[in-house]
Amino acid sequence: MALPFLDAMLPHALAAPSTFKSWEKSNLSHPRMICCYVPNGVNIVEWVPQDAGTGYTLSPTLEALKEHRGEFSVLSGLGHPHSEGGHSGADTWLTAAHLKSKPGADYTNTLSADQLAAAKHGRETRYPSLQLGDMSGTGAAGHSHTLSFDINGTPLPTENSPRRLFERLFVAESAGDRAATMKRYAERRSILDDIAADAQTLDRRLGTGDRRKMDEYLSSVRETEKQVERLQSWIDRPKAEVPETGLQLSSQPGNAHDRPMWIDVMLELAYLAFITDTTRVITFEWSREAGGYGGGGENHHELSHHGGDAGMLSKLAVIDKFHLSRLGRFLGMLRSTEEGDGAMLDRTMVLYGSGMNSGKGGEHSPKNLPLLVAGGQKLGLTHGRHLAFDVEKHPPMSNVLLTLVQKMGVEVEAFADSTGTLTGL
Structure with missing residues (x-):
């Protein structure tokens, strides 16, 4: 026999309205x-x-x-x-x-x-x-x-x-998490360096059309390098402290x-x-x-x-x-x-x-x-x-x-x- 519908079941059956409160003031511009x-x-x-x-x-x-x-x-x-x-x-x-x-x-x-x-x-x-x-x-x-x-x-x-x-x-993140993240970033940099070196060698043997395609590809590699550098620069900066309240x-x-x-x-x-x-x-x-x-x-x-x-x-x-x-x-x-x-x-x-x-x-x-x-x-x-x-x-x-x-x-x-x-x- 199924249980009757109880008030205690309500949060699982219907989404309760949010109790989140916006902050009073921002110090930014x-x-x-x-x-x-x-x-x-x-x-x-x-x-x-x-x-x-x-x-x-x-x-x-x-x-x-x-x-x-x-x-x-x-x-x-x-x-x-x-x-x-x-x-x-x-x-x-x-x-x-x-x-x-x-x-x-x-x-x-x-x-x-x-x-x-x-x-x-x-x-x-x-x-x-x-x-x-x-x-x-x-x-x-x-x-x-x-x-x-x-x-x-x-x-x-x-x-x-x-x-x-x-x-x-x-x-x-914990110290261990940050160390693992830095290791991943270092591995990405190493892979990107290898890709750039291989691409340079290949570029000398390509025709005009393929070189244009390769330039687009290397542009993407350079953008990825910049992203990795950014991520490394933020790893030791603390995140904003925000409670889960509401x-x-x-x-x-x-x-x-x-x-x-x-x-x-x-x-x-x-x-x-x-x-x-x-x-x-x-x-x-x-x-x-x-x-x-x-x-x-x-x-x-x-x-x-x-x-x-x-x-x-x-x-x-x-x-x-x-x-x-x-x-x-x-x-x-x-x-x-x-x-x-x-x-x-x-x-x-x-x-x-x-x-x-x-x-x-x-x-x-x-x-x-x-x-x-x-x-x-x-x-x-x-x-x-x-x-x-x-x-x-x-x-x-x-x-x-x-x-x-x-x-x-x-x-x-x-x-x-x-x-x-x-x-x-």
Whole structure:
């Protein structure tokens, strides 16, 4: 005979709400950037406001962020002109790459915008950037588990476990652990030295095309050498001391009951990484493309293929509002933390959206992407408006990416297919 349902069973059946409390004050004044990605597009009819400018009316979906109205901008009509759309949206969201641009290659990606910012700020933080997602690793080409790609277009792996992420960021290592880590770094350096020597010998016997390929390969080796040097320089520096209080580190991304709590705790860890200056650049893929859940375990991917069905669109809008409610909570934590002459949100830029538009009929288009940008007002961003662009002219989302990396202090005049910074942002 089965036991009756008891209150004591509740934490295992339903995720308990978070008890994490944001810190009162930050003693920093650095620019930061986090890019939050939701897959499968949104119910675009309920998402895009009907009017534009500063006096626009919040759409039914964006009502979930009404308390932050003056702290974010809605962007519509932008897209990735060179993207093929579909379920490769996460692969190209921060790169704007044409994945089949190289003859003879099935997949070729390029540098993501976050890594431009990481290259500048990473010298001053333990981690140049963090990659978070609901599935660890890199995934497959065209169905990426990550938003971040290095200078050679190589995907950077994500972490999906709150417990592992917390230990990586904030749990001190023993002397034995540090010695073992230094040994691993030394072995990596030795292997890289051998590779460089062999490559030099080989290079003298190669033709022009092969030498170009070898240069790309050696560039990747040099980047790896720099990473090892960075890691060695931080090994004896103590990590920030952060208590586990209120952090539900056992939350699981693939458990439908845990889903709201898992998103919350990953954003809490992002907040802690920022406030301790452990990193200044984070990407967070909330779910991979062709996957995902709503707040009650709904099949997000299935609903994105709605075919214009009103019932499915309504359910998709519920998922969209759920996601924005979690984003709103994160913005609230940043806003409530005093920093300098403002709040932590004023120096933290939050890019949120998707790399596809599931459209009015369920098509997976790279045009008119659902996007919003929040925070960063002390960095020069202005908010409280709907910036509406002509969908048919398809202005590049790269203009947004260029704007953000410039606000991060990166001295660059262009990014990917950008035509300039985004007017009005």
